Amino acid sequence: MSAGLKRRFWDQIKVMLGRDPSRPIVAEIAPQAQVMHHYKRGNRDLIAEKLHARAHAEHKNTWRNRRWITLILANLLFVISFQFDIQILEGALTASRLIGFHAVDLNSGLQVILAHKHIIVNLVIGMTTMLVFWMLFGGRAFCSWLCPYHLLAEWAEKIHLYLVKKKLVTDQPMDRRLRSVFWLIFALLALLTGYTVYESISPTGILSRALIYGPGLALLWVAALLVFEVFFSRRAWCRYACPIGLTYGVVGILSPLRILYRLEGCFHEGDCRKVCLVPHVLDTVIKGRAVGAEVPIGPDCTRCGLCVDTCPTGSLKFDVKGLSKLM
Amino acid sequence: MSEDNSAQEVGPGSTAPEPAKSGGKPPMSKERKQQARRRVLRTILLTGGVLGAAISGYLPLAYAQKQRLRPPGALDEKDFLSSCIKCGQCVQVCPVQAIKLADLVDGFGVGVPYIDARAQACDFSCDAVQCILACPTGSLTYHKPEFLPVRPGAALAAKPILIAKEKDPEPTLNMHERIGVARLTRPESCLAIQGKGFKGQARGPNFKGEMRYMDVDRWKPIKIADHPYDVPECDLCVRECPIKGAISIETVFAPNGTQRKSPVVHEPCVGCGVCEMICPVEPAAIEIVSREVWRS
Numbered sequence: 001m002s003a004g005l006k007r008r009f010w011d012q013i014k015v016m017l018g019r020d021p022s023r024p025i026v027a028e029i030a031p032q033a034q035v036m037h038h039y040k041r042g043n044r045d046l047i048a049e050k051l052h053a054r055a056h057a058e059h060k061n062t063w064r065n066r067r068w069i070t071l072i073l074a075n076l077l078f079v080i081s082f083q084f085d086i087q088i089l090e091g092a093l094t095a096s097r098l099i100g101f102h103a104v105d106l107n108s109g110l111q112v113i114l115a116h117k118h119i120i121v122n123l124v125i126g127m128t129t130m131l132v133f134w135m136l137f138g139g140r141a142f143c144s145w146l147c148p149y150h151l152l153a154e155w156a157e158k159i160h161l162y163l164v165k166k167k168l169v170t171d172q173p174m175d176r177r178l179r180s181v182f183w184l185i186f187a188l189l190a191l192l193t194g195y196t197v198y199e200s201i202s203p204t205g206i207l208s209r210a211l212i213y214g215p216g217l218a219l220l221w222v223a224a225l226l227v228f229e230v231f232f233s234r235r236a237w238c239r240y241a242c243p244i245g246l247t248y249g250v251v252g253i254l255s256p257l258r259i260l261y262r263l264e265g266c267f268h269e270g271d272c273r274k275v276c277l278v279p280h281v282l283d284t285v286i287k288g289r290a291v292g293a294e295v296p297i298g299p300d301c302t303r304c305g306l307c308v309d310t311c312p313t314g315s316l317k318f319d320v321k322g323l324s325k326l327m
Numbered sequence: 328m329s330e331d332n333s334a335q336e337v338g339p340g341s342t343a344p345e346p347a348k349s350g351g352k353p354p355m356s357k358e359r360k361q362q363a364r365r366r367v368l369r370t371i372l373l374t375g376g377v378l379g380a381a382i383s384g385y386l387p388l389a390y391a392q393k394q395r396l397r398p399p400g401a402l403d404e405k406d407f408l409s410s411c412i413k414c415g416q417c418v419q420v421c422p423v424q425a426i427k428l429a430d431l432v433d434g435f436g437v438g439v440p441y442i443d444a445r446a447q448a449c450d451f452s453c454d455a456v457q458c459i460l461a462c463p464t465g466s467l468t469y470h471k472p473e474f475l476p477v478r479p480g481a482a483l484a485a486k487p488i489l490i491a492k493e494k495d496p497e498p499t500l501n502m503h504e505r506i507g508v509a510r511l512t513r514p515e516s517c518l519a520i521q522g523k524g525f526k527g528q529a530r531g532p533n534f535k536g537e538m539r540y541m542d543v544d545r546w547k548p549i550k551i552a553d554h555p556y557d558v559p560e561c562d563l564c565v566r567e568c569p570i571k572g573a574i575s576i577e578t579v580f581a582p583n584g585t586q587r588k589s590p591v592v593h594e595p596c597v598g599c600g601v602c603e604m605i606c607p608v609e610p611a612a613i614e615i616v617s618r619e620v621w622r623s
Contacts (some may be wrong), residue, residue: 082419095414095463102463107413112464115409118472120465175370185378193385193407195435200384201377205413209438210430210552214417216430218437233369240370241377
């Protein structure tokens, strides 16, 4: 790994915790990437090519559709396992049994351990299973591929963006460090009060239970969050509040499954950053920022694939670390 | 669209002020400063809102008039709330759907299981206390961990014998503590005390509650409405109690010195709530006091 990529690896962890991404110093940019950056500067042919590509770009929803189907099927499996008593996936997202094997949501498990201060074997087994699973399959992929709130928030985001376009609302961004603060506060609250305080407001848990065991008043809280996101702040819960996202983000730091950015074909139009839930992970696509010809996207990325669908040049792709070397 | 424009539109936090580092950066324009200040304010408001919502979950606990009846094997209330992961696996295994999950009005207890005994009591038709087996966090447990004390009177003198499996090689339930105790809270309305009998469906034709009747099917609970009674002297609570020796009809002295019949609860009572569910008068003459301990 080059010095630039190594620094970026640590930098992206800090970015996940809420720091702003920083501009790389020129010395850290790999020579190959420097050549590419240089070639792109004021290149008229490139501009013509870009305009041409834009005119012919077709909008794909490949990854989004795959993801929505996965998310809906997984949540449906919880529902039908109970409704028709087929016992494939029993429980809810917070804790379940997949064909008899324990699976425990890492954030919920952590809250319970902190609040109860006692660990039992089944909980550890379930958490370890999920830890290994999500380390392999990209940490925050939990958010975009499994969390039911993510799907609702995506739809709410569409309404929000429509209203923004109509100039009826404006996005009110917040300080991203808030999520880390919330993570700490909820961990401390669990530890000090002995109640799993976060679980009582977790839209993920509330929605999962509502789907499986029937709706309740708790859905009002979820509705309030969605209204807030539609009219006030784009994707506010996932971006600035949800401690589950940070937990899985940390789990995914070393995950081999990530999005890989290839500098060469990129026109630096920033379309990917406009659709992204966490655009700070895509700072590398800004002109002159990439430290290498290939840059892996950081751990706060939810692997949702919207950027892959949007990129007109195929410069952003799903990638498994080391797989290309093996093949 | 130019690159500059897109870079500006994107990214919450892309213009965050970092006073510690501002030394190297050009000074911010007035407008930028104002924007940053507003963002800080908004962030504080969001923090307050979310934390307020979270902490308000404590109010239902503080103002609760009555404790919920929890499933068998539940830890003491505080420990129960802290250890429950709110997954509902106990709900899924219960053959009579006695277990429900609490809603928002329970605050921190949202998503935590409880039993409304009058609507559907736990009659142990599963024979093995399946909900305890299903619990992934030990919130419902066969054996309480050593560091958790047992309240005096909560412990059962002996493992309860389930009448339904009295003839099995292992007739007991793996339970060491009661979840409550039955109390004759309205003796004046009790049919047994009045010396009356009962004929018909115990809770009327529309009651959805289910129970296992050994003479019907050991493994298939049926609706109570489908099992009418005809008894010369009402003893439904005693007749249907699943635990051996937990309740009986005794001759007792009334306050005025006359003798009368009355249901009497004994030490083996685990607090399952079948007596409360089956009691044919409205409201029930006998009720479970949840978390109650045995006082002799």
